[in-house]
Amino acid sequence: MNRALALIPVGLFVALIVTFYFALGRDPTKIPSVLINKPLPAFSLPGVEAGTPGLRSSDVRGQPMLLNVFGSWCISCVQEHPMLMELAHEGVVIDGIDWRDEAIDGAKWLNQNGNPYARVGNDRTGRTGIDLGVTGAPETFVVDAKGRVRYKQIGPIDADTWNNTIAPLLRKLRSES
Amino acid sequence: MAAEIGQYSLILAFLIALVETAACLVGAGRRDRALMALGRAAAFLQLAFVGTAFLALAFCYLNNDFSVALVAEHSNTTQPAIYRFAATWGSHEGSMLLWVLILSLYSAALAFFGTRLRETLQARVLGVQSFVASAFLGFSLFTSNPFIRLDPPPIDGAELNPLLQDPGLVFHPPVLYLGYVGFSMAFAFAIAALIEGRVDAGWARWIRPWVLGSWIFLTIGIAAGSWWAYYTLGWGGWWFWDPVENVSLMPWLMGTALLHSSLVLERRGALVSWTILLAILTFSLSLVGTFLVRSGVISSVHAFAVDPQRGVYILAIIAVATGTALAMFAWRVPQMRSGAMFQAVSREGGITLNNLFLIVLTATVFVGTFYSVFIRGGQGISVGAPYYRLTFIPLAIPLLLLVSFGPMLNWKRSDAGEVIWRLRWAIAAALFLLGIGTLILGVSRAGAVAGIVLGLFLIFGALAMLASRWRIGKDSRTSFAQRVWSTPLPVWGLALAHAGLGITTIGITAVTAFQTNKVIQMLPGQAVDLAGDRVTLDSVATVQGPNYQADRAFFNVESSFGTRELVSERRFYPVSQTQMTKAGIGVGFFGNTYISVGDRANDGSIVVRMWDHPFVDWIWVGAMFMAFGGMISLSDRRVRVGAARKAENLAGAAALS
Numbered sequence: 001m002n003r004a005l006a007l008i009p010v011g012l013f014v015a016l017i018v019t020f021y022f023a024l025g026r027d028p029t030k031i032p033s034v035l036i037n038k039p040l041p042a043f044s045l046p047g048v049e050a051g052t053p054g055l056r057s058s059d060v061r062g063q064p065m066l067l068n069v070f071g072s073w074c075i076s077c078v079q080e081h082p083m084l085m086e087l088a089h090e091g092v093v094i095d096g097i098d099w100r101d102e103a104i105d106g107a108k109w110l111n112q113n114g115n116p117y118a119r120v121g122n123d124r125t126g127r128t129g130i131d132l133g134v135t136g137a138p139e140t141f142v143v144d145a146k147g148r149v150r151y152k153q154i155g156p157i158d159a160d161t162w163n164n165t166i167a168p169l170l171r172k173l174r175s176e177s
Numbered sequence: 178m179a180a181e182i183g184q185y186s187l188i189l190a191f192l193i194a195l196v197e198t199a200a201c202l203v204g205a206g207r208r209d210r211a212l213m214a215l216g217r218a219a220a221f222l223q224l225a226f227v228g229t230a231f232l233a234l235a236f237c238y239l240n241n242d243f244s245v246a247l248v249a250e251h252s253n254t255t256q257p258a259i260y261r262f263a264a265t266w267g268s269h270e271g272s273m274l275l276w277v278l279i280l281s282l283y284s285a286a287l288a289f290f291g292t293r294l295r296e297t298l299q300a301r302v303l304g305v306q307s308f309v310a311s312a313f314l315g316f317s318l319f320t321s322n323p324f325i326r327l328d329p330p331p332i333d334g335a336e337l338n339p340l341l342q343d344p345g346l347v348f349h350p351p352v353l354y355l356g357y358v359g360f361s362m363a364f365a366f367a368i369a370a371l372i373e374g375r376v377d378a379g380w381a382r383w384i385r386p387w388v389l390g391s392w393i394f395l396t397i398g399i400a401a402g403s404w405w406a407y408y409t410l411g412w413g414g415w416w417f418w419d420p421v422e423n424v425s426l427m428p429w430l431m432g433t434a435l436l437h438s439s440l441v442l443e444r445r446g447a448l449v450s451w452t453i454l455l456a457i458l459t460f461s462l463s464l465v466g467t468f469l470v471r472s473g474v475i476s477s478v479h480a481f482a483v484d485p486q487r488g489v490y491i492l493a494i495i496a497v498a499t500g501t502a503l504a505m506f507a508w509r510v511p512q513m514r515s516g517a518m519f520q521a522v523s524r525e526g527g528i529t530l531n532n533l534f535l536i537v538l539t540a541t542v543f544v545g546t547f548y549s550v551f552i553r554g555g556q557g558i559s560v561g562a563p564y565y566r567l568t569f570i571p572l573a574i575p576l577l578l579l580v581s582f583g584p585m586l587n588w589k590r591s592d593a594g595e596v597i598w599r600l601r602w603a604i605a606a607a608l609f610l611l612g613i614g615t616l617i618l619g620v621s622r623a624g625a626v627a628g629i630v631l632g633l634f635l636i637f638g639a640l641a642m643l644a645s646r647w648r649i650g651k652d653s654r655t656s657f658a659q660r661v662w663s664t665p666l667p668v669w670g671l672a673l674a675h676a677g678l679g680i681t682t683i684g685i686t687a688v689t690a691f692q693t694n695k696v697i698q699m700l701p702g703q704a705v706d707l708a709g710d711r712v713t714l715d716s717v718a719t720v721q722g723p724n725y726q727a728d729r730a731f732f733n734v735e736s737s738f739g740t741r742e743l744v745s746e747r748r749f750y751p752v753s754q755t756q757m758t759k760a761g762i763g764v765g766f767f768g769n770t771y772i773s774v775g776d777r778a779n780d781g782s783i784v785v786r787m788w789d790h791p792f793v794d795w796i797w798v799g800a801m802f803m804a805f806g807g808m809i810s811l812s813d814r815r816v817r818v819g820a821a822r823k824a825e826n827l828a829g830a831a832a833l834s
Contacts, residue, residue, distance in 0.1 A: 003511040009454060010503035017496045020468075021489075023550040073562035075419050100563040111696055112786065126563075136548065136560055 035149040040067070040141070041131040045121025048098050048107040055095055055121025061147030064173035065093040066140050066166075068117070069129065071101040072109035074137040080156035081113050087162070088116035092170070096120040099129050099137055142166060144173045180245050183233030184324040187274075190226035190281070191318055193219050194311035201304030205297040205372075213300040220288040220303055223310065224281040231278045234323050235265045244330035247271060247323050253336045253752055255724035263347045264337045269471060269487075270323035272350060276467070277313050279351075279358045283387075284310065287362065295379050301369035302362070309361055312494045320487045336752040339725070345405030349398060353425060356395025357463040360432060362387040363439075364460035364502070367453045371505040374512060376442075376449050384456070385439045386811060392432045393807040399425050400800035408760055413771045413788045415688075415796060418565050423546040424466030427539050431459040434535035437528045445588060446516040447525050451532070454506060461499040462539070468495060469546070520590040527583040534576040541568040577631055577682060580675055581638020585645070599645050603637035628686030635679025639672040670810030677802025684795030687768075694788040700781060708789035710736040710770060717774075717783055725750045727759075730774045730783060734763055745772045745785075769793050 035041075040057045047054040060067050068084060070077040088094055096117035098106035103122040110120070123129055132141070135154060142151040151169055153161060197219035204212030234247070238261045243249040251264045251271075266275040284306045291299045317323070366384045370376045402425070407415040416422065435455040441448045468491040519525035544551070545560050545568070581603060585596045597604070607630050614626035646668065647660045655663075693708050704713040715731040727748040734741055745761035763770035768791035775784030 003507070006450075006507040006510045009458075010500070010507050013499060013503050017492065017500070019550060020492055071561060071563070073418075075417055075561070100561075108694075 035133060035141075035152065037148055037150065039147050040143065040149060041128075043121070043123075043128040043131060045097065045123055045128060046103070048103045048110065048120050048122045053119055055097065055119045057147070059119055060095050060143050062145060063093060064142070064144050064150075064170050065095065065118075067095050067097065067143055068141075069097045069099045069132070069134050069137050069139045071099050071137045072105040073101065076156050077138045078113070080138050080158075081116070083157050083159070083162065084116040085114050087157075093118050097128065097132075098122045099134060100124070100126040140166075142169055142173070144176070179233045179236045179240075179242065180324045180326065183230040183237075184322070186226040186230040186233065187314065187318060187322075187324070190223050190230065190277075191311060191314040193223045193226060194307045194314055197223060197307035198304050198311060201300040201307065205300035205304065208297060210296070213296055216300055216303055216307075217288040220281075220284045220307065223307065224278075224285040227274075227278050227281045227314075231265070231274050234271060234274060235262055238262060238265050241334070242330075243332070243334045244326050244328070245323075246325045246327045249327055249331050249334040251335065251337045253334045253724065255752065256337060256342065257723050259347060260337060260342045264341075266350050267337050267341050267346060268323075270317070270321045272354075273313065273317045273321055274323055275351065276354055276358060277310060277317060279354050280306065280310050280313065280361060283359060283362055291383075294383055295377075298369055298373070298379060301372055302365040305365035305368045306361060309365075309494075309498060312498070316487075316490050316494065320490050336724070336750060339748065339750045339753060339755050339757045340409055342724075343405065343409055345401065345409070349401045349405055352394050352401060353398030356391050356393075356398050356432075357425070357428060357466065359387060359391025359394060360428060360435075360456075360460040360463050362391070363435060363456040364498075367456035368502055368505065370453055371502070371509045374509050376453070376513070381439070381443045381446070384452075385436075385443050388432065388436050388439050388456075389807055389811050392429070392436050393804045393811065395425070395429050395432060396800055396804045396807065399429060400797045400804075404797050407793070408762055409757070413692075413694075413760070413773075413790055413793075415793065418545065418562055420546045421466075421470055423542050424462070424469050427542050427546075428459050428462040428466065430535050430539045430542070431455060431462055434532040434539075435459050437531055441525050441528050442516075445519070445525060447519055448529070449516045450506075450510040450513060451529075453510065455532070457499065457502045457506060461495065461502075464491070464495045464498065468492060517589075519588070522586070522593050523591045524583070524586040524588045526591075527579070527586045530579065531576065531583060534572065534579075538569060538572050538576070541565070541572065545569075574631065577635060577678070580635055580678060581641070584638075584642045584671055584675070600638060600641050603634060603641045606637055607631075607634040622690070625686055625690030628690070629683050632679040632681075632683035632686065635682060636676045639676040639679070642675075643668070643672050666813035667810040670806040670808075670813075672806070673809060674803045674806030677799045677804075677806060679799070680795050680802055681799030684792045684797075684799060687792035688790050688796070691791045692788060692793075694786065696784070696786050698778070698782050699785045705787075707770065707787050708791075710734050710789070712770070712772070712787060714783070714785065715742075717777065717781070720746075722748065724752065728774065728777050728783070730761075730772075730785070732761060732772055734770050736770075738765065743770065743772055745774045747774050747776070764794060766794075767791060 040060055042057045044056045045054045066087075070080075084094060094117050096119070098120055101122065102124065106120070106122055110117075121128075126134075133152075138156050140153040140157055141149050142153070144150050150173060151166070153166065157166065197216050200212045200219060201216035203209070204216055234245075236242075237245045237248050238252050239258060241248070241252065241254050241261070243252075247268055247270050248264075251268045252261050256264070264271070266272045284303060287299065287303060287306070291302075363384055366380060366387070370380055399422075402422070403415050406417070407413060435452065438448045438452045438455055442452045468488065471487050471491060542565075545564050548560050548564075581600060582596055585599050610633060611626060611630045614630065615623045618626055643664070646664060647657060695705065695707055697705055699705070699714045701714050701716050704711055706712075711734070713733040713735075715733050717728055717730045720727050720729045725748045727746045730745050730747075732743040732745065734743055741763055743761035743763050746759035747756065748759060749756050758773045758775075760771055760773040762772075768789060771788040771790055773786050775786065777783045
């Protein structure tokens with residue numbers, strides 16, 4: 001066997017270990033999004049069920065609100081879901097994008113787990129997700145009254161991120177508008 | 178008292194493992210028989226002390242010794258005894274102890290059964306094994322000691338997660354670990370071969386049974402976990418592409434590749450360096466799984482409580498174990514002769530193709546699992562089913578198509594046309610069924626039909642392989658019965674395992690394509706139609722379990738096969754304030770009726786979710802066929818004792834050039 005060929009596995013492995021090592025100490029909430037302080041890219045998505053309204057980018061404005069990206073296939077979304085239900089109950093406006101999902105599956109999922117969303121758009125192909133720079137589900141954008149993205153949360157919203165990051169930001173945005 | 182005995186045993190086991198490593202490796206290097214004998218004795222001592230530590234912890238659980246922090250966190254006086262015992266491995270610390278116990282068990286087994294193995298090879302394998310054991314014993318002692326005491330002890334403990342209070346916990350983790358950890362044996366053999374710079378006949382004969390055994394356990398363990406998820410999570414999903422599931426799937430895929438390539442090595446003396454590499458990678462993936470579940474790098478529904486410090490420790494173990502192994506591989510392998518040659522169209526060629534597919538499949542799962550780590554951190558995001566639908570499934574289909582052709586190929590050189598000719602009946606039957614199925618169900622269902630036919634083709638292929646071996650329809654000096662009777666056990670095993678894969682494929686396709694469900698608010702006495710069956714809610718009762726209260730709903734399901742009663746529960750565990758569902762499942766050959774109930778409303782109605790899951794049990798039945806095929810193959814006397822026959826010609830072939 002060629003010596004250069006035999007070196008490939010060990011090379012790949014070293015790169016992997018270095019990546020893992022830095023992943024360990026990293027704060028996953030600090031991710032820059034190119035969209036920060038910019039308006040949402042334009043999109044117009046159909047609803048998840050016949051007869052329900054879809055979601056347009058122009059809907060996501062008027063007051064500080066959340067835009068949550070989910071999917072019926074996404075496990076962490078199930079974990080996050082009770083939190084969203086509670087927030088919706090408290091009066092936080094949340095719009096949802098059912099990402100890379102068949103509309104019918106998204107509708108079933110919302111039927112089963114409850115629907116915290118004011119409006120839901122179905123992004124079956126993931127095209128809008130690309131425009132939004134979605135890296136995975138769940139992700140949540142905090143959008144101000146003028147429709148600008150102010151913050152992006154990657155991964156589920158838990159009590160900690162809500163209390164320490166998102167809730168204070170929403171309060172600040174409400175006082176701005 | 179028991180906790181102290183456990184603590185001391187663990188410390189002693191750690192020291193013994195260190196001594197064992199040194200004695201075995203130095204002893205083998207110097208050909209010092211006394212040192213090697215010391216190493217073997219240490220393997221038994223290590224098992225004795227790790228076993229004592231494990232039993233001590235189990236004893237603390239069974240006796241509700243809440244002065245032990247771990248017991249107080251994961252057990253409770255109201256918990257049934259069997260779950261108090263199983264809680265021993267229901268936490269991070271306890272499961273690490275089980276991990277090391279099984280590793281010690283394998284080491285002791287090699288020390289005991291390996292008397293026919295060349296002494297220096299045995300010592301080197303034991304040395305590597307005990308090195309891994311000492312690393313994990315150190316991990317247990319220094320970062321996750323299971324025996325830490327609480328002062329003052331609480332009156333009663335918290336509770337084991339109710340999801341875990343299930344027969345699944347008693348069975349699933351030990352079997353899974355027997356598989357995971359068993360691959361350490363292949364790893365240790367690989368390192369020993371790299372130290373010696375050669376692979377001889379004994380090596381080739383000995384690695385295969387260990388690989389096969391681990392693979393059987395892992396197959397059963399994964400299937401059991403999937404079945405457990407199916408009936409406890411309350412919505413009938415059986416595979417979620419969750420990171421923790423993926424880390425058990427990756428060693429399985431890689432282990433399947435290893436299983437096949439070690440077969441080539443044993444029979445033909447080819448694929449030497451390839452088999453060594455696969456052995457290293459398979460166990461490394463087991464280690465990566467251990468790392469992932471305990472480090473907090475990725476969030477998952479069933480990850481343990483996480484701690485970055487533990488993550489660093491395990492990462493260091495992986496870096497040393499796998500890093501050293503791969504570096505030795507790069508250093509040693511170019512000097513090793515690659516063994517017998519073969520043509521592209523041959524059994525060896527087929528298995529190489531199978532290996533390439535399995536490795537690429539493993540890589541897609543790996544990328545999907547660690548995706549969030551690679552894209553500059555995003556904890557808790559998942560690529561989920563859409564990713565795997567686009568990457569894993571399209572790669573799995575050609576592999577499944579090729580499975581039936583592989584065993585028809587001759588060793589060394591074969592003719593593609595002849596193989597297709599031998600499979601002509603299987604191919605014709607599959608194409609015929611594909612046409613008929615598409616005609617009946619419509620073109621829109623062609624994909625589902627194709628998936629089921631693919632599964633059937635795997636079964637036909639296994640039958641055709643047996644038929645061509647028995648030379649049905651041809652004259653022969655022996656009678657048909659004699660030919661069937663003299664079929665070697667590994668051939669039976671192969672046929673069963675490949676047919677099992679077909680059965681699983683049918684189950685997966687059918688349940689994915691044809692399942693239906695209904696969600697409805699029901700009052701007692703109300704009935705509803707589900708996929709041709711009539712489901713009636715008879716009554717709802719409130720019952721008191723040993724450590725929970727439950728709403729128990731009784732259903733009557735009338736189908737064309739008769740009537741049966743299903744019971745579905747919504748349980749509430751007051752100690753941990755959690756709810757869980759116990760689904761009512763009507764198991765049948767053609768599919769399951771799956772009913773789970775939600776909260777009860779004030780008017781006495783109850784939310785009922787029901788599914789019809791066609792052929793879903795075939796998924797697990799197929800996996801059992803695969804495992805059973807493996808066992809039959811393993812029970813063959815030639816595999817077990819490794820009688821020196823075929824492999825003898827290997828001795829010189831792969832020696833250092």
